[in-house]
Amino acid sequence: MVLLAIESSCDESAVALLEQYDSGVVSVRAELISSQIDTHRLYGGVVPEIASREHLKALPVLVKQVVQKADCQLSDLSAIAVTQGPGLKGCLLMGICFARGLAHARRVPLFGVHHIEGHILAPLLDNPDLQPPYLALVVSGGHTEIIQVDAIGSYRVLARTSDDAAGEAFDKSAHLLGFPYPGGAQLAALADTVTASRFKLPKVMREAPGFSFSGLKTAVSLLIKKQAGELEDPLIRAELAFAIQAAIVDALCFKLKKAIKETGIKTVALTGGVAANSFLRTMVSSLTDSLYAPHIVHCTDNAAMIGYTALAREHVGLSQGNGKAVFARLPVEQEMPQ
Numbered sequence: 109m110v111l112l113a114i115e116s117s118c119d120e121s122a123v124a125l126l127e128q129y130d131s132g133v134v135s136v137r138a139e140l141i142s143s144q145i146d147t148h149r150l151y152g153g154v155v156p157e158i159a160s161r162e163h164l165k166a167l168p169v170l171v172k173q174v175v176q177k178a179d180c181q182l183s184d185l186s187a188i189a190v191t192q193g194p195g196l197k198g199c200l201l202m203g204i205c206f207a208r209g210l211a212h213a214r215r216v217p218l219f220g221v222h223h224i225e226g227h228i229l230a231p232l233l234d235n236p237d238l239q240p241p242y243l244a245l246v247v248s249g250g251h252t253e254i255i256q257v258d259a260i261g262s263y264r265v266l267a268r269t270s271d272d273a274a275g276e277a278f279d280k281s282a283h284l285l286g287f288p289y290p291g292g293a294q295l296a297a298l299a300d301t302v303t304a305s306r307f308k309l310p311k312v313m314r315e316a317p318g319f320s321f322s323g324l325k326t327a328v329s330l331l332i333k334k335q336a337g338e339l340e341d342p343l344i345r346a347e348l349a350f351a352i353q354a355a356i357v358d359a360l361c362f363k364l365k366k367a368i369k370e371t372g373i374k375t376v377a378l379t380g381g382v383a384a385n386s387f388l389r390t391m392v393s394s395l396t397d398s399l400y401a402p403h404i405v406h407c408t409d410n411a412a413m414i415g416y417t418a419l420a421r422e423h424v425g426l427s428q429g430n431g432k433a434v435f436a437r438l439p440v441e442q443e444m445p446q
């Protein structure tokens with residue numbers, strides 16, 4: 109089966125062409141991601157209306173390029189998959205309408221895919237030896253969740269954030285340190301230039317079941333205000349970044365450790381944009397010998413994970429690819445946060 113996948117839930121327009129063989133093995137024949145970060149940086153965050161228009165411009169170009177790169181024709185497609193949600197409504201609508209039109213024109217089935225299911229299955233795409241059950245720590249700019257993956261289509265949310273996501277905590281702190289949007293990766297790079305910090309931040313949400321980063325955000329803001337006169341000092345800046353990164357990673361690892369203990373599942377898969385953080389990877393690897401992550405390009409929003417999810421569901425008989433099902437409730441939505 110040759111499947112074209114489309115992702116447009118936030119500020120990345122992404123298209124991938126995947127092939128699934130009879131054995132069930134999936135290969136990505138070509139993929140492209142067009143990030144809108146430079147456009148949104150001017151405004152300090154994603155502007156939904158602009159993001160939707162950018163998707164409309166990018167998707168037809170990306171589809172053409174990906175099909176060419178994979179040495180295929182549109183007539184070779186056997187199905188199309190598209191992110192159904194959650195995400196920015198206008199952005200999703202662009203991807204869905206585009207995919208629906210293409211599926212209708214090519215007379216092929218259309219699969220609607222849950223974006224978070226895409227993230228939690230992304231580690232399977234790049235690690236053939238990874239098998240459920242595993243715990244997926246989904247950490248991105250929009251999501252922070254620990255999900256128990258028992259099988260394809262069988263998930264249990266063990267913890268989720270009640271306010272900001274881990275990526276937002278990185279980005280908002282980075283903003284306070286004067287980094288341009290999104291800033292998370294730059295804050296992390298600065299933090300990694302030192303190995304300790306004179307600054308201490310509170311350990312947040314120890315007792316509650318989920319994550320919350322709003323208290324930490326206030327503490328970071330107060331700490332940075334207190335150091336306002338010394339923010340030009342490179343060592344002070346680096347140690348502030350170190351303390352912030354350590355506090356966010358500590359909050360994630362504390363709940364992950366608890367989830368490993370409670371479920372007895374020791375295999376962990378990191379996924380989402382923040383999974384690129386090397387300090388997080390190091391700290392999580394101290395909790396388990398069995399740690400997986402997708403390739404960096406599949407940590408952030410991408411279409412290969414959306415295509416992989418559609419194919420994996422199809423392979424186990426869970427898909428709803430009939431060209432009309434794109435707005436239908438997928439079973440996973442009952443388990444997942446919107």
Ligand code: KG4
Nearest residue numbers: 248249250275292293296381382385408409
């Ligand atoms: O998954 P993603 O590309 O988009 C969303 O769905 O949100 O994640 C983007 C988030 C941003 O908040 C970005 O600052 C953060 O991931 N991020 C990082 C790193 N690389 C990206 N945060 C911390 N350390 C990094 N190395």
Ligand code: ZN
Nearest residue numbers: 227248408409
């Ligand atoms: Zn995402």
